[in-house]
Amino acid sequence: MAKKTIITAAVTGAWPKKENNPNVPLTPAEIAEDVYKCWQAGAAVAHLHMRDDAGNGTMDKNKFAETLRLLKTNHPDCDIVLNLTTSGDLYATEETRQIHLKELRPEMGSYDCGSMNWMHSGLFINSPAFLTELGNNMQEWGVKPEIECFDPGMIANAAYYLKKGVLKGPLYFQMCMGCANGIPGSVKNLLFMKETMDTLCPGSNWSAFGVGHSAMEILYAAVALGGNVRVGMEDNVMYSKGVLAESNAQFVERAARVIREFGNEVATPDEAREIIGLKK
Numbered sequence: 001m002a003k004k005t006i007i008t009a010a011v012t013g014a015w016p017k018k019e020n021n022p023n024v025p026l027t028p029a030e031i032a033e034d035v036y037k038c039w040q041a042g043a044a045v046a047h048l049h050m051r052d053d054a055g056n057g058t059m060d061k062n063k064f065a066e067t068l069r070l071l072k073t074n075h076p077d078c079d080i081v082l083n084l085t086t087s088g089d090l091y092a093t094e095e096t097r098q099i100h101l102k103e104l105r106p107e108m109g110s111y112d113c114g115s116m117n118w119m120h121s122g123l124f125i126n127s128p129a130f131l132t133e134l135g136n137n138m139q140e141w142g143v144k145p146e147i148e149c150f151d152p153g154m155i156a157n158a159a160y161y162l163k164k165g166v167l168k169g170p171l172y173f174q175m176c177m178g179c180a181n182g183i184p185g186s187v188k189n190l191l192f193m194k195e196t197m198d199t200l201c202p203g204s205n206w207s208a209f210g211v212g213h214s215a216m217e218i219l220y221a222a223v224a225l226g227g228n229v230r231v232g233m234e235d236n237v238m239y240s241k242g243v244l245a246e247s248n249a250q251f252v253e254r255a256a257r258v259i260r261e262f263g264n265e266v267a268t269p270d271e272a273r274e275i276i277g278l279k280k
Contacts, residue, residue, distance in 0.1 A: 004267040005259045006228035006275060008045040008174075008207060009038035011248045013234025014057025014088035021237035021244050026051045028063055032070035034248050038232075039080040041252040044272035045108070046080050047146075049088045049234065057088035061100040068104060079269045081278065083108035083146055086134065090122050094130050101143050107278050109138060110174075111145035113161070114154040117181040131157070135166035144278055148174045150182030152196045159200035170277045173197055173206040174230060175222075178214035185214025187221045194225055205275055211235050219255060223262050228275075231255045 011034045016024050025034040028050075035046045050063035064084060071078060084106045086097045101109045111134060118124040138145050145167060147158050161167045175193045178185030183193065190208055197204055207228035210218030215236050222229050231251035239245040239254075256266045267275065 002263060002265045003226070004271045004275065005223060005264045006045060006207060006267045006272045007043045007252055007255050007259070008047055008083070008209075008228070008230040008232075009035065009043035009248055009252055010047040010049075010209070010230055010232035010234035011035060011038065012049050012051065012232075014049050014051075014085075016233055016237050017055045021233065023245060023247055024233050024237065025248070026055050028067040028070055031067050032074065035067075035071055035080060036075045036078050037247065037249040038252045039075075039078050039269075041249040042256040042266045043252045044081060044267045044269045045083050047083045047085065047110070047230065047232070047234070049085045059086075059089050059092040059096045059100070061096075061103060064100040064104060068106075081108060081269050081272055081276075082106045083110065085110045087112055087124070090118065090124060094133070097130075098134060098137055101138065102141055105141055106143060107273070108146050108172075108276070109143045110148050111135065111138070111167075112148045112150075112154075113157045114150070116150055119180045131161060132164075132166050135161055139168060142279070144172065144276060146172055146174050148176050149193065150176045150179055152183070152193060155193065155196045155200055162201060169201075169203060171201050171204040172276045173201075173204055175206060175208035175218075175227075176211075177208060177218050178211035185210035185212075185218050187217060190218060190221050191225065194227070205277075209235050212238075213241075219258060223259055223264065228267075229255050229259075 025031045052058040208222040209230035232248045
């Protein structure tokens with residue numbers, strides 16, 4: 001039986017705007033429609049950020065609620081796994097980074113497993129106290145953490161919180177490659193991240209993405225190494241050098257072609273739930 005490979009669509013993120021690419025979805029209506037089109041193209045998971053009315057990243061719970069309402073109302077057939085971010089506004093309080101998870105109870109939420117300098121311009125703070133609180137809350141609320149790791153030390157942090165019971169196995173990692181101030185995106189570095197995960201958190205599943213010029217290298221490498229993939233305008237507004245992406249679905253369609261050409265099959269949402277360890 002061919003291996004099932006999950007495609008996650010990260011459709012907007014917190015930073016790219018219409019001036020970077022006019023096709024970036026920013027409003028709840030635009031994001032909901034984009035998620036549906038990505039699902040039609042083969043995405044099993046949607047990773048969602050929200051934007052305020054000026055197009056900046058926000059943790060506004062009402063924006064999340066409206067997006068999910070529009071998706072459910074307009075496309076009741078869409079069974080994509082929803083993964084809501086807990087970041088995207090560097091000035092958000094620890095409460096506002098979590099309240100939407102408590103109220104909306106998505107199947108997944110992001111869990112950024114450490115602090116770092118961000119894009120040479122600010123601090124992305126995920127303190128031990130916050131990570132402990134978030135992990136315990138996600139268990140209480142039935143939300144599966146997607147453990148985002150921007151360097152190998154964050155994998156070690158996840159192993160610590162797994163040992164302490166803040167996280168429960170099986171863990172699901174997202175290897176974030178090529179972000180400024182994080183680990184550069186390369187096959188060698190992805191292999192090191194995977195080997196670190198296998199050593200410290202055996203039995204875990206994982207996905208990866210590359211930002212900017214490392215996107216295709218990490219896409220191919222993740223499939224070849226047996227992982228899953230993430231694509232979308234959160235990570236890249238360019239489809240190829242000098243060519244703006246037409247849509248998030250375009251990224252998903254390419255990832256699906258790569259997966260099938262390799263000999264794998266694109267995972268459905270229910271197959272993704274089984275791989276990730278979600279309760280149906």
